Amino acid sequence: MLHKHLNYYFRYLxxxxxxGVVVFLVALPLCLGIAVASGAPPFSGVVAGIVGGLIVSVFSGSQLSVSGPAAGLTVIVALAAEKYGFRGMLAATMLAGLMQLAMAVLRAGVIGAYFPSAVIKGMLAAIGVILIMKQLPHALGYDADAESDLSFVEDDSNATFSFVWEALGSLSLGAxxxxxxxxxILLLWETPLIKKNRxxxxxxxxxxxxLFGVAYNLLTTSAFPAFAIQAQHLVALPPISGPADFIGHLQLPDxxxxxDPEIFVTAATLxxxxxLETLLSLEAADKLDPLKRTAPTNQELTAQGVGNFVSGMLGGLPITAVIVRSSANINAGAHTKIASxxxxxxxxxxxxxLAHFLNMIPLAxxxxxxxxxGYKLAKPQLxxxxxxxxxxxxxxFAITIAAILLTDLLKGIAIGMAVGLFFVLRANYFSAFTLTKDGRNYLLRLQKDLSFLHKAPLRATLESIDEGxxxxxxxxxxxxxxxDILEALQDFILAAGDDNISVELKNVRGLSGQNGSVRREGIESVVSCP
Structure with a gap:
C-alpha cells in the first residue's frame, strides 16, 4: 500500500x-508581511510557513491546500502579542492547536456550516479594512517612531485612524x-496582458x-542616499547561517x-x-481542484491542530489553510501535496x-x-x-464589520452571530403559517416548525376568524x-362551538377535531400571518 502511494506521488513530480517553487515565491513575502502586520518578528512568519508546508501538508487529507500564516488572524495575534508578549502569544497558539485536535476528535469539521456566510464575509471584510489602515504607515515610510510602526495595535480604539493621519506628517519618498x-506591478500582473503571456x-x-524593492534600495543606497529607505523599514530577520544557527533562533512559548485563564479565551478565538478560515479555504480549494477531490474536514482540523501546536512550540505564528497560496498552487499545475x-x-x-538577502526587502x-x-477582502464589489x-x-454583514472595527474580532463576531440569528428567527417567525379565507371557509396551513414563539400570533390569527x-x-x-402550539389549537377547538365554528384537522398529530368539507371556490383574500 505504501509503495502504491509513493508511486502516485512520484508520478506527478x-x-x-x-x-512548489511558485508557491514558495508567493508565500515568502506573505509570510514576512503577515508577521510584520501582526507585530511579530518576521522570522516567526517564515517558521509558520515552514511548518505549514512540512508538517500540515503531511497530515492533511487535501492534496492541493497550502497552509501558513494568514491575514485573517493578524488582529487576534497582534492583540495577544500586545497583551501577553510574543512568547505568551506562542503559548496561545500551542493551546489553539490542542483545541483544534479536540475539535477533530469531536467531529467538529462541520462547524463552518453553522456560521452564516454574511457574518463570515463581514469578518473577512473588517480584517481587510484593518489591514489597509495598518499597512498605510509602512507604505508611506512613517519614520517618526519606528518601534510603534511595527506594532499592529494601539492603546485606544481611535489609534488606527490617528496613526495613519500622523504618518502623513512624516513621509519617506523612497518608501x-x-x-x-x-x-x-501587482495590479498589472492581474490584467489579461500579463496573464496571456506564457x-x-x-x-x-x-x-x-x-525584486523591484530590493533593486531600488540597492541603487539608491549607493547612488542616491537621500532617496534610500532607512534600515528600520527593511525586513529584519536574524543573521542565520546554517541549520544549527536556525535551531538556535527558535523560541519556546512562555x-x-x-x-492566566484569559489566555484560554484567546486560544479558543484562534x-x-x-x-473557520481553514474550512472555507478547503472548500474553495476543492472547487478549484481539476480532479474534483474532496478533502475530509475532520482530518484537516487534525492537521491544523498538529501544525499550530508545533508552530507555537517553535516560535511561529498561528496557521490556517490559505486560499491565496492554495489557488496559486492549483494554477501552477500542482497535482499532489508534494508541491506544498x-x-x-x-x-x-x-x-x-539567504537571510542576508531577505533583509534587503523593504517593508513597503x-x-x-x-x-x-486587504482590498480583496473588503472590495466595494463585495x-x-x-x-x-x-x-x-x-x-x-454590515453590523459585523462595524462591530469588529469598533470593538474587537471576538466581540464583533459574537454581535454578528446574534444579528444573523435574529434575522433567521425573524424570517422563520413571519412565514410559519398562513390563513386563507374563502367566504366563511378558512384554511389555516402550518408551514414549518412551530415553537412557543408563534403562540401569541397564532392566537391572534385564530381570534380573527368570523363566527359561523x-x-x-x-x-x-x-x-x-x-x-404550546398544540395547546393553543386545542383551546380554539374547544371554544369553537360557542361561535358556531366547525373545525376539520388534517395531519395534525396530538389533536382531535370534526370532519367536514371546505369549498375553495372564489377565494376572497389571502392573509399571511406570523
Whole structure:
C-alpha cells in the first residue's frame, strides 16, 4: 500500500516541484508581511510557513491546500502579542492547536456550516479594512517612531485612524515610490496582458514587487542616499547561517502564561477563527481542484491542530489553510501535496542560507502586497453583492464589520452571530403559517416548525376568524409542532362551538377535531400571518 502511494506521488513530480517553487515565491513575502502586520518578528512568519508546508501538508487529507500564516488572524495575534508578549502569544497558539485536535476528535469539521456566510464575509471584510489602515504607515515610510510602526495595535480604539493621519506628517519618498510601483506591478500582473503571456504569467507578482524593492534600495543606497529607505523599514530577520544557527533562533512559548485563564479565551478565538478560515479555504480549494477531490474536514482540523501546536512550540505564528497560496498552487499545475511540501522546504532553505538577502526587502513592498490583500477582502464589489441579496443578508454583514472595527474580532463576531440569528428567527417567525379565507371557509396551513414563539400570533390569527365559519387546519407541511402550539389549537377547538365554528384537522398529530368539507371556490383574500 505504501509503495502504491509513493508511486502516485512520484508520478506527478514534474508538475508538483515547479508548482512548489511558485508557491514558495508567493508565500515568502506573505509570510514576512503577515508577521510584520501582526507585530511579530518576521522570522516567526517564515517558521509558520515552514511548518505549514512540512508538517500540515503531511497530515492533511487535501492534496492541493497550502497552509501558513494568514491575514485573517493578524488582529487576534497582534492583540495577544500586545497583551501577553510574543512568547505568551506562542503559548496561545500551542493551546489553539490542542483545541483544534479536540475539535477533530469531536467531529467538529462541520462547524463552518453553522456560521452564516454574511457574518463570515463581514469578518473577512473588517480584517481587510484593518489591514489597509495598518499597512498605510509602512507604505508611506512613517519614520517618526519606528518601534510603534511595527506594532499592529494601539492603546485606544481611535489609534488606527490617528496613526495613519500622523504618518502623513512624516513621509519617506523612497518608501512611497516602492509601495506605489509595487502596487502597480501587482495590479498589472492581474490584467489579461500579463496573464496571456506564457513567460510573464509564470512569475508571481509578489516576487516581482519584492525584486523591484530590493533593486531600488540597492541603487539608491549607493547612488542616491537621500532617496534610500532607512534600515528600520527593511525586513529584519536574524543573521542565520546554517541549520544549527536556525535551531538556535527558535523560541519556546512562555508556559507561565498558562496560569492566566484569559489566555484560554484567546486560544479558543484562534482555534475557532483559524478553523473557520481553514474550512472555507478547503472548500474553495476543492472547487478549484481539476480532479474534483474532496478533502475530509475532520482530518484537516487534525492537521491544523498538529501544525499550530508545533508552530507555537517553535516560535511561529498561528496557521490556517490559505486560499491565496492554495489557488496559486492549483494554477501552477500542482497535482499532489508534494508541491506544498516543496514550498515548505524552500522556505526553510531560504531562511537558513539567504537571510542576508531577505533583509534587503523593504517593508513597503510587503505593505503593498497586504494592501492589495486587504482590498480583496473588503472590495466595494463585495458590499454591493451583499446589498443586492437583501436586508436580511446585508444587515448581519454590515453590523459585523462595524462591530469588529469598533470593538474587537471576538466581540464583533459574537454581535454578528446574534444579528444573523435574529434575522433567521425573524424570517422563520413571519412565514410559519398562513390563513386563507374563502367566504366563511378558512384554511389555516402550518408551514414549518412551530415553537412557543408563534403562540401569541397564532392566537391572534385564530381570534380573527368570523363566527359561523368552517376552518380546516392543515399540518402536512410542519415537521415539528411545539406543545404550546398544540395547546393553543386545542383551546380554539374547544371554544369553537360557542361561535358556531366547525373545525376539520388534517395531519395534525396530538389533536382531535370534526370532519367536514371546505369549498375553495372564489377565494376572497389571502392573509399571511406570523
Amino acid at each position: 514534474n508538475h508538483d516541484v515547479p508548482a 512611497i515610490v516602492v509601495s506605489v510601483v509595487s502596487l502597480a 513567460f510573464l504569467s509564470l512569475a508571481p507578482a509578489p516576487l516581482i514587487a519584492v 508556559f507561565s502564561r498558562l496560569k 482555534a475557532l477563527v483559524g478553523s 511540501i516543496v514550498h515548505g522546504a524552500l522556505l526553510l532553505l531560504s531562511v537558513m542560507f 513592498c510587503l505593505a503593498a502586497v497586504l494592501l492589495l490583500t 458590499l454591493m453583492e451583499q446589498y443586492a441579496k437583501g436586508f436580511n443578508q446585508f444587515a448581519p 365559519s368552517y376552518v380546516v387546519i392543515d399540518g402536512a407541511r410542519a415537521s415539528f409542532i411545539d406543545h
